[in-house]
Amino acid sequence: MAALGHDPADEEFRQEVRAFLRDRLPADMARRNGQGFHASRADTRAWTRILHEKGWSAPNWPVEHGGTGWTLTQQAIFDEECTAAGTPLLDIFGLSMVGPLIFTFGPGELKDRILPAFLRGEISWAQGFSEPNSGSDLGSLQTRAVIDGADYIINGRKIWTSGAHEADMIFCLVRTGEGSRNGLTMLLVDARASGIAIRPIEDIRKEHSLNEVILDNVRTPVANRIGEEGKGWGYAKALLERERAFAAEIPRNRHHLATLKCIARETMRGGKPLIEDNLFAARIAEAEVEFMALEYMTLRAMADNERGGPSFGSFLKIRGSELVQRITQLQVEAMGDHGAYLYSEHAHRAGEPQPAPGPDFAPGIWSEAMYRRASSIYGGANEVQRTLIAKQYLEL
Template sequence: MHADRRASIDYEAFRAEVRDFALTQCPPELRLAVTRLKKVGRHEMCTWQKILYAKGWGAPNWPIEYGGTGWDLRQRHIFDETLAECDCPTQPYQALRHIAPVLIEFGTVEQKARFLPGIIRGEVHWCQGYSEPGAGSDLASLKTQAERVGDEYIVNGQKIWTTGAHEADMMYALVRTARGTRKQDGITMLLIPMDSVGLTVRPIRTIDGLHNVNEVFFDDVRVPVANRIGEEGKAWAYGKFLLSHERLGGANVAPLLRLLARTRRMVAEEFRDEPGHPQKAALERRLLHAEAEIYGVRALGRRAIEDIVHKRPLGTISSAIKLLSSNLMQTLDEIGLDATGRRVAARFRITGDDRANAGEPGVEWLTNFLHGRARTIYGGSSEVQKNVLARTLFGS
């Protein structure tokens, strides 16, 4: 990204091109699922990914030699923002944005050739095997064992909260291959086929009534050494590299702005027959306050991008963005609940003979509220982010 090249890019024309593509090429049923706050899983993500790949836009965040687009950071940001504005499903982020950058940075030539094409084409679906029953926010306490026997690792243990494991073909997992003086040492990253013998996926029913996350059990699962990323015992650094990618995801506030607009429309609709209802004005005021705060996060996100472009250290900004954007999503979720709760809270699930029919209209706001509680837990919980910030602010 040289200054002279940046000067020649017409960002607004680029934005218009992306928008036109999204609105004409993203299947309406996929966009409707997003608009209606439905669950977005493998089908939605991979269908859209195949279309983007065919256009040559499969992996904007990758280097050109692996199929990247060669866009600068601002273009990539505009791309993400515009797709979210158009209610397109997210791309298969765990594959494209999490493991792929790690593969590109630390993988062998053979591993890149084996795994990257399936990711960019939307053909191979991935899940992340990090958290364990005893290692959530304190990830370095993970215990799943991998013992090397010849050309294989024998894996035993358990992962939990594994998003999309039931739909995935591959897992990138952190496992323990040694006990070092620091618990961050002796952790290794393995790429594990989900159809491996001895691997069992068990669904977890979450409070939102959906099935997104799972438990994954490993019982003498054999993984070829060729599926190890980088060096044995050094994966903590790779995992941190990946998490730093995950946290800057909040710099894209388009999903927040979409949810804001959607919530505003819903409030207007919900109280259409009671325009003078005191709750309506109260909710509208709360939406204004949320909107102002979202503009702050948007400005912070733009600053983060400028910092990266100018190679300035990001410092604490990614933690601040994660805290703010997750809180703001929950603020909007709460407004959604407060607008619809009087109708839908007592009618969460249909239990009678008409169970096959659609649920109560608006119940998705309740589901969304429950689902959204996880935002301040995953990707480094709010409490962990505050610990990280305080360490920097106090210098210890």
């Protein structure tokens, strides 16, 4: 999106961001996070603290809540430069999802207690929405909360909960009444509270980032409720629109596209660089055209949303998730036999030596491609998003 702007002030801002990254981004952190592996919570927290010292730990928040007050173009420039430099991805569950809900709908006491600590990198978040029998259809969830004095008591199960084993807080959608949607409430829950059991789920990469969370008579204060009881469906819809818009992942798709071109230039096939192969070059060009279209669509959606217009979250989610799958698969294909080797993300985080059968850019490529197979499922399966588009925009 930043590429669309021509304001000299935006270019000055870009140079300011680059200078900050050169001065403050630790080299070992950039090296760990520049290869496509997931950032560790330790790196995310450390980077958040560095940004907080600069006043930049919430790029997309308004100034009155501790954010930067940046324009959409400045936010895009910041994301693009950070991705290119290899910074850890900030805590999107807090920054882009529950944080805005808290400062929009939460009571003043909750804002004062939670938001400053999050901005300082002291709270990590997980999202407790999906359940074993309630994925994209959140209206059918069964985890129930009942009031007991000053607390809610919660019983149920959540699944596919990313990062719950490292999180401090989980924002949970729970049932407090009857009806598929009107009886839902949003609660903040201490991830280490008595009665919580977190069971790891190993993903396709043989890595642990997903979890099942079991809540057995877990207590959380009524003061940890976001907004009104029974209004959780509306809050969840607002949050999911943010998540789906984020799924367009413009900075990361841009970075993946640049990496693909680099691999194609460095890989030799038939005595010449792969990028000179007409067929493969055409496939790269096709991906680049799709990226440009997605970039314009995202910019339009953000501008319309700021003016109170319709949300295009489902469109962005479908196009962004499918594009990142296509580009990462092209990366693996471009590496040939070297693309078949799966480097361990756990060993990478721990700094353990790994055999390097491929070129220097190989670690993380296959791991990222496999992880992104889920991008068309998480945040609401793409099939469900197409149904939403048919209902909301085509009136089918």
